[in-house]
Amino acid sequence: MGESSSTGATGALPGVSYVMPVLNEAPYVRAAVERLLAQDYEGPYDITLAVGPSNDGTEVVLAELAREHPNVRVVPNPAASTSAGLNQAIRASAYPVVIRVDAHSLLPSDYTRIAVETLRRTGADNVGGLMDARGTTPFEKAVARAYKSRIGLGGTQHHVGGKEGPAQTAYLGSFRRDRLEAVGLFDEGVRRGQDWELNRRLRAAGGTVWFTPRLVVTYQPRSSIRSLVHQFFATGMWRGELVRRFASANSARYFAPPVLVLLLAASVIVGLVGLAGLIVGAPIGWLALAFAVPVLYVLFVVAAAAAIASRDGFAAMLRFIVVVPTIHVSWGVGFIGGFFELSHDLHSRSGR
Numbered sequence: 001m002g003e004s005s006s007t008g009a010t011g012a013l014p015g016v017s018y019v020m021p022v023l024n025e026a027p028y029v030r031a032a033v034e035r036l037l038a039q040d041y042e043g044p045y046d047i048t049l050a051v052g053p054s055n056d057g058t059e060v061v062l063a064e065l066a067r068e069h070p071n072v073r074v075v076p077n078p079a080a081s082t083s084a085g086l087n088q089a090i091r092a093s094a095y096p097v098v099i100r101v102d103a104h105s106l107l108p109s110d111y112t113r114i115a116v117e118t119l120r121r122t123g124a125d126n127v128g129g130l131m132d133a134r135g136t137t138p139f140e141k142a143v144a145r146a147y148k149s150r151i152g153l154g155g156t157q158h159h160v161g162g163k164e165g166p167a168q169t170a171y172l173g174s175f176r177r178d179r180l181e182a183v184g185l186f187d188e189g190v191r192r193g194q195d196w197e198l199n200r201r202l203r204a205a206g207g208t209v210w211f212t213p214r215l216v217v218t219y220q221p222r223s224s225i226r227s228l229v230h231q232f233f234a235t236g237m238w239r240g241e242l243v244r245r246f247a248s249a250n251s252a253r254y255f256a257p258p259v260l261v262l263l264l265a266a267s268v269i270v271g272l273v274g275l276a277g278l279i280v281g282a283p284i285g286w287l288a289l290a291f292a293v294p295v296l297y298v299l300f301v302v303a304a305a306a307a308i309a310s311r312d313g314f315a316a317m318l319r320f321i322v323v324v325p326t327i328h329v330s331w332g333v334g335f336i337g338g339f340f341e342l343s344h345d346l347h348s349r350s351g352r
Contacts, residue, residue, distance in 0.1 A: 013043030015095030016112055017177075021077060021085025023052035025103035026061050028220060032103050033065050033072065041112035047072045048089040052080030083186040083194045090177075090185060098175045100195075105131075105172065106218040114214050115174035125179040125207035126199060128170020129215025141312040142319035143221035143228060151304045152324055167211035168251070169199040174215075179207055192238035200246065228323065229330045236331035240338025258339070260297070261332030267293035301325060 018036050022029055029049070036047050049062050051074055062074045075092045077085035090098055097116055101107065118127045133144035146152030173195060183201040186194045199209045222228045239254055267290040274287025301324050309317040336342070 013041070014097050014116065015044040015046075016041065016097045016099055016116065017090070017093035017095040018045065018047045018099050018101050019050070019086055019089035019093060020047070020101040020103060021050050021052070021082045021089065022054070022058055022062065022103050023077075023080055023085075024054045024056045024058055026054070026057045029058060029103045030061055030065065032101060032105060032107075033069075035107045035109075036101065037069060037071075038109050039107070039112045040109045041116065043116070044095065045071060045112075046093055046095065048093045049074050050077040050085035050089040050092075051075075052077045052085060079188070081188065081191050083188045083190055086194070087185045087188060090180070096177050098177050098180055100172045100175070102172060102219075104220045106220070108216060108218070111215060111217065112174075114212070118210060118212050118214070119174060119176060122208065122210050124166075124210035125176055125202045126170055127174045127210045127212060127215070128167070128172055129212055129217065131171045131219045132216050133219045133221050135221050137223060138313060138315035139225075139319050139323070140221045140223055141316040142308075142323045144219075145308045145312060145316070145320055146323050146327055147219070147221065149304065149324075151301070152327060162211065162213065164212045164214070165210070167209050168203075169196045170209050170211055171195075172217060173199075179205075190238065190242070192235050193242050197242060197246075225322070225326060228326055232327050232330035233334040236334025237338035238334075239331075240335035241341075242338075243335075244339050244341070254335070257328050257332030258335040259332075260328055261336065264294050264297065264329075267291065297325075 020029075020032065025032075033047060033049070036045075039045070047069075049065075049072065051059055051062055059074075066072045066074050073092060075088050077088050079085075086100065097119065099112060099115060115127050118124070131147065133147035135141040135144040179202060180198075183198070183205055185198075187197050190197050202209060222231055236257060240258070243254055270287050271289075271291035274285055274290060276282075277284035278288055298321075301321055304324070305317045305320040308320055
């Protein structure tokens with residue numbers, strides 16, 4: 001695939017539009033924007049922030065950034081969804097390369113330069129790289145390790161790295177605007193997993209999604225159990241919805257958390273029946289052996305946690321033992337709800 005007009009003529013650096021959906025991100029968004037302002041890319045650029053109704057002072061921070069930097073623009077995102085915010089920001093910007101940014105992501109100074117070079121070299125529609133999760137507190141460090149661990153998020157390319165080449169999806173994404181507009185931008189009926197869904201359409205239209213480990217983005221993990229549960233329940237719910245819609249396009253690894261949840265639930269129920277049998281002397285007492293399943297799962301997680309103690313400390317190790325099951329169960333329960341359309345949230349707030 002040759003170089004398209006969306007990246008400009010050979011030798012000329014195309015303009016770049018950074019787009020970022022923001023909702024209740026006051027502690028993070030300034031650092032994310034400052035990383036964009038510090039890019040070593042020499043072409044023109046603008047930054048468009050689509051802000052949803054926030055209650056933590058985010059809008060105040062964004063107003064300050066817009067006053068301080070003429071290249072920063074703030075647009076409203078009344079729908080408060082990531083997909084709608086991205087589309088609002090894309091429509092409010094104009095440069096031929098669109099780089100998606102997240103408020104929890106810190107781009108290194110060479111990110112844009114490498115992304116544009118890779119787009120031009122490969123002719124890809126979208127280029128993405130590695131999410132390098134890094135925490136500062138013991139809890140955040142535990143979450144970061146879970147992101148990078150095969151036991152945590154399954155060891156996908158954009159979490160653990162891999163060879164450069166075509167991919168099913170990409171983290172964040174640096175897009176050719178014309179290809180992005182040709183497939184209709186992000187689906188505003190998809191609140192999570194919108195990157196995967198968009199990349200599916202790009203590939204179906206004959207385009208290429210490209211992974212390169214040269215693009216490394218620092219990601220700041222969630223800082224509490226509550227926020228982690230919310231994040232992965234919603235992610236799992238929408239993955240279940242996407243699997244239901246596009247069954248043949250999904251990897252088998254997406255089914256691991258819901259299968260685990262069902263297996264754990266079934267083993268506990270069967271184990272309780274067996275335990276009751278032991279108490280009353282019924283011949284079904286052997287069913288109590290089903291408790292071996294959750295015990296083995298916990299032992300597996302503990303063994304994986306022990307490996308991080310030397311790197312992140314004992315406190316992070318203990319939290320890892322909590323974080324991994326939290327991710328698995330939240331994601332798995334959400335998936336089941338999404339797949340069987342059990343959650344009202346799929347319809348009430350998605351615009352479907």
